[in-house]
Amino acid sequence: MAFSNTFSLCSILIIVTVGVLVGFTGSSSAQLSTNFYSKSCPKVFDTVKSVVKSTVSKEKRMGASLLRLHFHDCFVNGCDGSLLLDDTSSFTGEKTAGPNNNSVRGFEVVDKIKSQVEKACPGVVSCADILAIASRDSVQILGGPSWEVKLGRRDSKTASLSAANSGVIPPPTATLNELVTRFRAVGLSQRDLVALSGAHTIGQARCTTFRARVYNETNIDASFARTRQNTCPRTVGSGDNNLAPLDVTTPNTFDTAYFKNLVNRKGLLHSDQILFNGGATDSLVKSYSGNAETFNADFAKAMIKMGDNKPLTGSKGEIRLNCRKPN
Numbered sequence: 001m002a003f004s005n006t007f008s009l010c011s012i013l014i015i016v017t018v019g020v021l022v023g024f025t026g027s028s029s030a031q032l033s034t035n036f037y038s039k040s041c042p043k044v045f046d047t048v049k050s051v052v053k054s055t056v057s058k059e060k061r062m063g064a065s066l067l068r069l070h071f072h073d074c075f076v077n078g079c080d081g082s083l084l085l086d087d088t089s090s091f092t093g094e095k096t097a098g099p100n101n102n103s104v105r106g107f108e109v110v111d112k113i114k115s116q117v118e119k120a121c122p123g124v125v126s127c128a129d130i131l132a133i134a135s136r137d138s139v140q141i142l143g144g145p146s147w148e149v150k151l152g153r154r155d156s157k158t159a160s161l162s163a164a165n166s167g168v169i170p171p172p173t174a175t176l177n178e179l180v181t182r183f184r185a186v187g188l189s190q191r192d193l194v195a196l197s198g199a200h201t202i203g204q205a206r207c208t209t210f211r212a213r214v215y216n217e218t219n220i221d222a223s224f225a226r227t228r229q230n231t232c233p234r235t236v237g238s239g240d241n242n243l244a245p246l247d248v249t250t251p252n253t254f255d256t257a258y259f260k261n262l263v264n265r266k267g268l269l270h271s272d273q274i275l276f277n278g279g280a281t282d283s284l285v286k287s288y289s290g291n292a293e294t295f296n297a298d299f300a301k302a303m304i305k306m307g308d309n310k311p312l313t314g315s316k317g318e319i320r321l322n323c324r325k326p327n
Contacts, residue, residue, distance in 0.1 A: 064203025
C-alpha cells in the first residue's frame, strides 16, 4: 500500500534472498503469541482500547493515524517501535524522514496509552506492541474487522532516518510493480498488498501527495478530479497541506467503499488507482468491492502477517518506559 499521508500504511530494507525472507517470518516471529501478557499484564487490551475509543470518538481521523503509525513502523527495520523515538544526540530518528515529516501523527495518543499501561503493569508492555493493539482497536472501532493480535515484541534502542528514507515505505507515486516489490520485501504477497491498501478507506491525505494525479492523470473521474482541485491548487507551495479524504464516500468508516471508488476511477492517490488500472490486481479490487466478508478476512490476515515482520524478541531490544526515548 502506498502509504500516503494517512497512515499510509512504512517500511523495510529490501530482502533479496529467500533465506532471509524465510528467516524473518520464522524464528523471532514464532515467539509472538496472542496470550503473551495474559499473566504479566492481563488488563493490557482493555487499557489500550479505552484510550483509543475515547480518542477516536473525539476525532475519527485519529484511528487512521494510529493504524498508519504501525505500518510505517513495521516497514522500516521491522515492528520495533523505532518510529516513536525522538532524535537524540547519538541518532536522528525517523519522524522527519520524507514519508513521515508533517505526515505521521498520533504520538501524543501513544504517550497517553503508554502512561495508562504503565500504571496497570510497569515495565512490561512494549511500545511496539501498543502500536499493534491500537491499530486493531482503531479498525474495529471504525467498523472494520477484529483479529487476535500477536504480542511479545520488544522495543528498539535506536532509529534510522536513512532507513526510513531508503525507499522502503512505498510513496504515493509508486507503480504497481514497485508496490508489489516493496511489499514482497517484507514478506507480504500481492493479495496482502491489495487488502492492506484497503486501509485507505479511512484517513486523509495532503494535497502534495495527490496534486499530480488530479491535474495530470487520465484514469480519473472528471467530476472527482474537479472537486479535489477546488482545495488543492495546481501551484506547488500553495495549499500543500490541505487535506482530502482518501475515501470520498465514507471517509470515517472502515468498509469496502475504497475499492468501489477505485472501480469508479475515484482513487485519490496514484498508488491507489494503480491497483485498478488494467493490471494484475484488478480482479481482486473488483472482488473486494462487492464482498466485505472476504476483504475483512484478508485484511485481518495481512495485518497479522505484517506484524510478524522482524520483531525484536527474547533479550533483544528493551521495554521502553517512555515511547519517545530509549531507557
